[in-house]
Amino acid sequence: MGSPIDDLLAALPAGRVLTDPDVLTAHARDEADLCDAGTPLAVVRPRSTAEVAAAVRVAAAHRVPVVPQGARTGLTGAANAVDGAFLVSLAGLNRILEIDPGERIAVVQPGVVNAELRRAVAKEGLAYPPDPGSWESSTIGGNVSTDAGGMCCVKYGVTGEYVLGLEVVLADGEILRCGRRTVKGVAGYDLTGLFVGAEGTLGIITEITVRLRPAPAEARALVAVYPAMTAAGQAVSAIVAAGHVPSMLELLDRTHLRAIEAYRPMGLDTGAAAMLLAATDTGDGTDLAAIAECCRAAGASELYVAGDAAEAEALTAARRLAHPAMEHLAAQAFPGGRGGLVVDDVAVPRSRVADLVAGVEEIAARHGVLVGVVGHAGDGNLHPVIVVDRADESSMDSGRQVFDEIMRLGLALGGTCTGEHGVGLLKRDWLAREIGPVGTKVHRALKRALDPDGIFNPGKVIAPG
Amino acid sequence: MGSPIDDLLAALPAGRVLTDPDVLTAHARDEADLCDAGTPLAVVRPRSTAEVAAAVRVAAAHRVPVVPQGARTGLTGAANAVDGAFLVSLAGLNRILEIDPGERIAVVQPGVVNAELRRAVAKEGLAYPPDPGSWESSTIGGNVSTDAGGMCCVKYGVTGEYVLGLEVVLADGEILRCGRRTVKGVAGYDLTGLFVGAEGTLGIITEITVRLRPAPAEARALVAVYPAMTAAGQAVSAIVAAGHVPSMLELLDRTHLRAIEAYRPMGLDTGAAAMLLAATDTGDGTDLAAIAECCRAAGASELYVAGDAAEAEALTAARRLAHPAMEHLAAQAFPGGRGGLVVDDVAVPRSRVADLVAGVEEIAARHGVLVGVVGHAGDGNLHPVIVVDRADESSMDSGRQVFDEIMRLGLALGGTCTGEHGVGLLKRDWLAREIGPVGTKVHRALKRALDPDGIFNPGKVIAPG
Numbered sequence: 001m002g003s004p005i006d007d008l009l010a011a012l013p014a015g016r017v018l019t020d021p022d023v024l025t026a027h028a029r030d031e032a033d034l035c036d037a038g039t040p041l042a043v044v045r046p047r048s049t050a051e052v053a054a055a056v057r058v059a060a061a062h063r064v065p066v067v068p069q070g071a072r073t074g075l076t077g078a079a080n081a082v083d084g085a086f087l088v089s090l091a092g093l094n095r096i097l098e099i100d101p102g103e104r105i106a107v108v109q110p111g112v113v114n115a116e117l118r119r120a121v122a123k124e125g126l127a128y129p130p131d132p133g134s135w136e137s138s139t140i141g142g143n144v145s146t147d148a149g150g151m152c153c154v155k156y157g158v159t160g161e162y163v164l165g166l167e168v169v170l171a172d173g174e175i176l177r178c179g180r181r182t183v184k185g186v187a188g189y190d191l192t193g194l195f196v197g198a199e200g201t202l203g204i205i206t207e208i209t210v211r212l213r214p215a216p217a218e219a220r221a222l223v224a225v226y227p228a229m230t231a232a233g234q235a236v237s238a239i240v241a242a243g244h245v246p247s248m249l250e251l252l253d254r255t256h257l258r259a260i261e262a263y264r265p266m267g268l269d270t271g272a273a274a275m276l277l278a279a280t281d282t283g284d285g286t287d288l289a290a291i292a293e294c295c296r297a298a299g300a301s302e303l304y305v306a307g308d309a310a311e312a313e314a315l316t317a318a319r320r321l322a323h324p325a326m327e328h329l330a331a332q333a334f335p336g337g338r339g340g341l342v343v344d345d346v347a348v349p350r351s352r353v354a355d356l357v358a359g360v361e362e363i364a365a366r367h368g369v370l371v372g373v374v375g376h377a378g379d380g381n382l383h384p385v386i387v388v389d390r391a392d393e394s395s396m397d398s399g400r401q402v403f404d405e406i407m408r409l410g411l412a413l414g415g416t417c418t419g420e421h422g423v424g425l426l427k428r429d430w431l432a433r434e435i436g437p438v439g440t441k442v443h444r445a446l447k448r449a450l451d452p453d454g455i456f457n458p459g460k461v462i463a464p465g
Numbered sequence: 466m467g468s469p470i471d472d473l474l475a476a477l478p479a480g481r482v483l484t485d486p487d488v489l490t491a492h493a494r495d496e497a498d499l500c501d502a503g504t505p506l507a508v509v510r511p512r513s514t515a516e517v518a519a520a521v522r523v524a525a526a527h528r529v530p531v532v533p534q535g536a537r538t539g540l541t542g543a544a545n546a547v548d549g550a551f552l553v554s555l556a557g558l559n560r561i562l563e564i565d566p567g568e569r570i571a572v573v574q575p576g577v578v579n580a581e582l583r584r585a586v587a588k589e590g591l592a593y594p595p596d597p598g599s600w601e602s603s604t605i606g607g608n609v610s611t612d613a614g615g616m617c618c619v620k621y622g623v624t625g626e627y628v629l630g631l632e633v634v635l636a637d638g639e640i641l642r643c644g645r646r647t648v649k650g651v652a653g654y655d656l657t658g659l660f661v662g663a664e665g666t667l668g669i670i671t672e673i674t675v676r677l678r679p680a681p682a683e684a685r686a687l688v689a690v691y692p693a694m695t696a697a698g699q700a701v702s703a704i705v706a707a708g709h710v711p712s713m714l715e716l717l718d719r720t721h722l723r724a725i726e727a728y729r730p731m732g733l734d735t736g737a738a739a740m741l742l743a744a745t746d747t748g749d750g751t752d753l754a755a756i757a758e759c760c761r762a763a764g765a766s767e768l769y770v771a772g773d774a775a776e777a778e779a780l781t782a783a784r785r786l787a788h789p790a791m792e793h794l795a796a797q798a799f800p801g802g803r804g805g806l807v808v809d810d811v812a813v814p815r816s817r818v819a820d821l822v823a824g825v826e827e828i829a830a831r832h833g834v835l836v837g838v839v840g841h842a843g844d845g846n847l848h849p850v851i852v853v854d855r856a857d858e859s860s861m862d863s864g865r866q867v868f869d870e871i872m873r874l875g876l877a878l879g880g881t882c883t884g885e886h887g888v889g890l891l892k893r894d895w896l897a898r899e900i901g902p903v904g905t906k907v908h909r910a911l912k913r914a915l916d917p918d919g920i921f922n923p924g925k926v927i928a929p930g
Contacts, residue, residue: 102706102816125708147651158651161626176903182812183844185881186612186623186662188888188896188926189908193658197651214708241567243590243679284749347647351567379648416650423653431653438641442915443654449914450907461653 004062005042008086011054018043027069027089028081033340033388034400035077035425040067040085045092049167049175049206052088056204056455057173059086065458068200070110070142073134075343076424078146078199078460088204090141096120097207104212105164105181110141110205117210126212129156132420133323141205147197149420151319154378155247155281156213158420160196167207168195171451181209194446199422200457202450217283219247221312224295225272225302229253229361232274233354235298236377239278240350244291248279248316249378253357256322256372256385262332263325266318269302274357276300276377277319279312322374326385333370334389342386342399346410347419350380359409360384367398371406381419423461431461469527470507473551476519483508492534492554493546498805498853499865500542500890505532505550510557514632514640514671517553521669521920522638524551530923533665535575535607538599540808541889543611543664543925553669555606561585562672569677570629570646575606575670582675591677594621597885598788606670612662614885616784619843620712620746621678623885625661632672633660636916646674659911664887665922667915682748684712686777689760690737690767694718697739698819700763701842704743705815709756713744713781714843718822721787721837721850727797728790731783734767739822741765741842742784744777787839791850798835799854807851807864811875812884815845824874825849832863836871846884888926896926 001007008017018024019042028037041064046052059066065085072079081087094111101124108117114128114135121128131150132138138148144166149158165179179185179192195203226232232251239246252260252275261268268275276295280288288305296303306312323343330339348356357373364371364386375382384406389395407417407430417423417430432440444465447454458464466472473482483489484507493502506529511517524531530550537544546552559576566589573582579593579600586593596615597603603613609631614623630644644650644657660668691697697716704711717725717740726733733740741760745753753770761768771777788808795804813821822838829836829851840847849871854860872882872895882888882895897905909930912919923929 102702103814104705147655149649149651153649158649160651160655170903170907174903174906176907178900178904178907180812180881181879182814182846182881182884184614184618184623184812184841184846184884186614186625186885186887187881187883187892187899188904189663189667189911190612190625190655190658190661191904191907193655194911196655198654202654214710237567240569245679347645347649349568349647376649381647381649414646416645416647416652418652419647419649420651422651427652434652435643438635438639439643439653439656441639442635442641442643442656445914446654446659446911449910 001061004058004064007058007061008042008044008055011058012051016045016051018045027087030072030074030077030079032075032077032424032426033342034403035080037080038083038085040081040087043087043089045089047092049169052169052204052206053173053175055086055088056169056171059455060172060453063453063455066455067457068204070139071137073138074142074146074424075421076426078422078424080425082458090139093206099124101126103181105209106212107207107209108140109207110139112140114138114140114143121212122215125215127215128162128210128212130159130162140208144196144205144208145199146422149381151248151250151376153420154249154376155245160193162210163192163196163208164211165209166192166195166205168203168205170203171453171455176203179209197422199424199461201447201461202456216247216281218309219279219281219312220285220288220306221277221279221315222288222292222295222303222305223315224276224300225269226274226299227272227301229274229357230354231299232276235276235295236353237351238294238298239291242290242294244287246278246291246378247281248277250277250319251375251377251382252319252322253373255370256326256374259325259329259372260318260321263328264321272301277315279316326372330387333387338389338391340388340390342388342403344384344386344403344406345418345421346384346406346415347379347381348410348413348415352413353377353380353382356382356410356413360406363402363405367402369398369402371402425460428461428463432463466526469523469529472523472526473507473509473520476523477516481510481516483510492552495537495539495542495544497540497542497889497891498807499868500545502545503548503550505546505552508552508554510554512557514634517634517669517671518638518640520551520553521634521636524920525637525918528918528920531920532922533669535604536602538603539607539611539889540886541891543887543889545890547923555604558671564589566591568646570674571677572672572674573605574672575604577605579603579605579608586677587680590680592680593627593675593677595624595627605673609661609670609673610664611887614846616713616715616841618885619714619841620710625658627675628657628661628673629676630674631657631660631670633668633670635668636918636920641668644674662887664889664926666912666926667921681712681746683774684744684746684777685750685753685771686742686744686780687753687757687760687768687770688780689741689765690734691739691764692737692766694739694822695819696764697741700741700760701818702816703759703763704756707755707759709752711743711756711843712746713742715742715784716840716842716847717784717787718838720835721791721839724790724794724837725783725786728793729786737766742780744781791837795852798852803854803856805853805855807853807868809849809851809868809871810883810886811871811880812846813875813878813880817878818842818845818847821847821875821878825871828867828870828874832867834863834867836867890925893926893928897928
């Protein structure tokens, strides 16, 4: 046995192992602020499942940590480097292996970018619904490992609901195939579901079978503007209570409306407290009309129904500007690269959306920190976005305090510490609070069962036992 | 420490522990033929989670097996007694604890009967979709533990898709709460998904949080009759390929048509090779009309579209007669209580439905055994129903051979050994073939992690390691 690097070089074809310090630094982090990153030993770029398995076997022999990475667009530090780790980038396993329109399934490698899969299946008249904000750059492997959500979830659910089967490299380098290609199947324990959202702590996903849906009709959309957040919350509750199933039901608060208007002026009402964006994709205008009526009855000061699909897409595009607009705002507030955003992710019962926003506003005001709220009101999943000055330790401290108080509020409202971003490093302690000592014990038992030496992404999701 | 029974009596209130031999015999089996059942030590009827935990602690101390039971309507022997076991009946934990229309969730104890929950949520304008054939008698706890399906699955999926959270008594008697009440949530490993479908081998489910849907519109339905099974299969493929989403898409073969007609004459075409039953529940007649056109184009010899919801319900009721009609047929063929049915459950890619049926016919003819095929063609999940003479060992042997050959065929067609009934004892060896040695190893590792002494339902799902 040589050194870990020597053995890795011997086990893989030339060009797969990078140890250049600049490369290591470039791969050390995902997009989360507030999370530490260690110094890795190497970046490994396998081109096949067998090469992933070979790298894992070397890691297992040396007890070297293995951190799987996709596009590193995650928001919790789950893909951050661990000291002395092999960073296994799945970006090179990027082939769409199969699209079967008759069975409505696709088989892909983990490095396929979400948008690529969407475009490929659209050509077959099919849809792959999961649409995280990062969809133009994030990979399916990363989406699966974090169980990523998006704007579609209010109607279509998170990534996990589309994963039928997986190929996974286990901690001893063996290759597991689990799940199925059939629509239905309940054979044995749901291993597939266990690896989904496990953030690379139980195995490395090397192939994914997803189910597809028939392409929906063109979306229709509306926006409703509210003078008070409570009224927007009432509209959401009324829409749900009436049994409507919007394909999108998004909320933007005043901070976001102002940030977007400053970034790309489009005549948004920057005096409003909140804006809802609702869409339907059934091809039948009556459901959107009924949703419009719910919005109006809740006290909308303005209501605009898009005339056609292009206009609906324009409204959605405005919503997609929320993140870059807040980044722009942070950069303006703290120039010179100091401005940062901590994007939180909390899901509460739908009826508590307005309570959550009011609580966040109170917390932000008390700490003198700017926090905007945007997100998926229709399923109670909101993103409080905390603006921080990275160069100012007191600003970062305030940001951390605000983050913790928001987490505490979310749990107190009957919510969960993550609706779609996952746990990573950022929320490890909050997960432990949410699931309690018995839940933590079960997590550790499963981790030990599948990864007895703890080589896979150690310290992520759960603290070492 | 006394005897297991003494300790159990001491740990629980009076009346909870039954050891009368007749009671033990009555609780020894579910509805599966071809499966062995052992001799239990006691039937335990807890009335609370704390009582379940107390019983498990006694079992753990004595290393006594624990077999959880609901209504014992399962079809794989998963609830069958094991020698020396405590049979823990959850039938007494039968309260609907909460229905929250605003959040569209319900919280129930495991002994609640499926039909009761359906009726209770219907009063709130909501639906709990999973509809196993046993829905009038089976319990939600049993449905969750087997991840039961039904006719709704082609549109709405299996039970597991509706389970948001669980309370589970673990092997050491501790109580785990996992999952969530929010629509969204991806915090930590999917423990909820791991217990769903685990057939009581990892823990005892004592509370279930399910998600509900808005009540659908009244169903519309049609039947299409085919002179050849291949034509019926083509109709199914065409419906799926065109992107239609029926709420039901059922297939009955000639054996079933004849059995139903003999049992309740209603003018079915007993010369036909197959009948499809399709329904939609969107309230919009155009989708059923389009499905009708697919059925016609595939070569239906007869096509009948129900005029209203009542007529649609009558067609569905005829489909629901399939099982009692086959029981009647078996009783006629082998009188004196000798006639039995082995209800198989195999899911194949949708495009292989006709191939599966043709293969089953060939196998049945070769062995001289009567086998009917019925099931959920829309998701490729069919039930070959094998008619056996329980009093004739050679008939039972032939039944077993036919069963095995059908399993082999299902896997060869890219299918799975169970679409909705689960594994239990009946398919333990077939699960091992389907998932292979690596999958089996992972199952055993998870079992050991959560139940190190192997007290929970030993021998079910996976053979002891």
